[in-house]
Amino acid sequence: MINNRSQKGEGAIVFILFILFFAMVVKGAFNILPIFIENRTVKSVIEGFLEDQEDVLIARQEMMEAIDKRLIVNGVGNITSKDFRVVRKGGQRFLVANYSSAVPYIFNIDLVVNFDNIRFDITDISVL
Secondary structure (H helix, E strand, O other): OOHHHHHOOOOHHHHHHHHHHHHHHHHHHHHHHHHHHHHHHHHHHHHHHHOOOOOOEEOOOHHHHHHHHHHHHHHOOOOHHEEEEEEEEEOOOEEEEEEEEEEEEEEEEEEEEEEEEEEEEEEOOEEE
């Protein structure tokens, strides 16, 4: 015969642990969400820059300075033009950026997100 008194209260402890786990997941999601929004902003800044530069001859340094200015205007702080590089592959040129962002989570634990999804074809742009 099972003694029901010895099992009382375990449901409450499991429920509290579940709530704590859920709260930690929600806190992490709220901390990481701005990083993904900023990554989307970086992509839209580069897309806008490339649309403006279709028929213009531009030096590489001027291109990086223009990207830097646009990133500053849009409030992007985790990436600068120093994180971008021009890569040639198969007769095409790409503007590529790989960077990581970290946000504090709890105490001395940080959440780090690595982005390697910024890659734009700039073959049509005349870069000196």
